[in-house]
Amino acid sequence: MVKQRTNARQKILNSAVAVVREEGAGHLTLDAVARHAQVSKGGVLYHFPNKHALIEAMIERLIGDIEARADAEKQRLDGANTKLRALSLADATPLPEEDAMSLAILAASAEDPTLLDPVRETIARWFAEVEDEATDVDAALLMLLANQGLRFLQMLELLPLKPSRTRRLRERLLQFAEQEA
Known part of the structure; x- marks a missing residue:
């Protein structure tokens, strides 16, 4: 179970990087990351309660x-x-x-x-x-x-x-x- 959470977290982080690389830093939003990661926004929020936490990661x-x-x-x-x-x-x-x-x-x-x-x-x-x-x-x-x-x-x-x-x-x-x- 922990490994699954870690994998999901890494997938979301990878998606955040991809959003920035493909669309630019100004397009880094939790919604954009969720779309790219193909998870719900709630899935993103589970690992990163806000954009600040995502950027810290x-x-x-x-x-x-x-x-x-x-x-x-x-x-x-x-x-x-x-x-x-x-x-x-x-x-x-x-x-x-x-x-x-x-x-x-x-x-x-x-x-x-x-x-x-x-x-x-x-x-x-x-x-x-x-x-x-x-x-x-x-x-x-x-x-x-x-x-x-x-x-x-x-x-x-x-x-x-x-x-x-x-x-x-x-x-x-x-x-x-x-x-x-």
């Missing part, structure tokens, strides 16, 4: 996905700045739904900035972890900021660089992280 999932990739990358790395390099590698390979989720979260945070609190906490922790392992803290933080800036501009489709240039820049950031910070 999307944030939790987004953070979890990124952290899982970064943790997997960190396990295979050795040498300097493994957290910085792991985050860079994880950001270089976002899951297809991550941009849609990120945009929905940004749109929702305009109405309720507290939705970003878990994101703020996660990013603050990442900065602290990068600082803790760096020999040159300023250089490491600059690299982390450059990496996050690349990711943000890509997500918003504002990056005026060709993918090949972006890949080269990411590779350079990784090289710097291995040697410099």
Whole structure:
């Protein structure tokens, strides 16, 4: 029974991501998610009592996905700045739904900035972890900021660089992280 509820919850979350990806963040409503998931609105409300709760779950999932990739990358790395390099590698390979989720979260945070609190906490922790392992803290933080800036501009489709240039820049950031910070 618990597994069924978990599967239904994941199906609804997947549908929320699909609605945002296919129709845009402004179309994320409980009704739209119910239609896409082919469940009643009551079925959505059972798992997510309101849109705020649905977006919180999307944030939790987004953070979890990124952290899982970064943790997997960190396990295979050795040498300097493994957290910085792991985050860079994880950001270089976002899951297809991550941009849609990120945009929905940004749109929702305009109405309720507290939705970003878990994101703020996660990013603050990442900065602290990068600082803790760096020999040159300023250089490491600059690299982390450059990496996050690349990711943000890509997500918003504002990056005026060709993918090949972006890949080269990411590779350079990784090289710097291995040697410099």
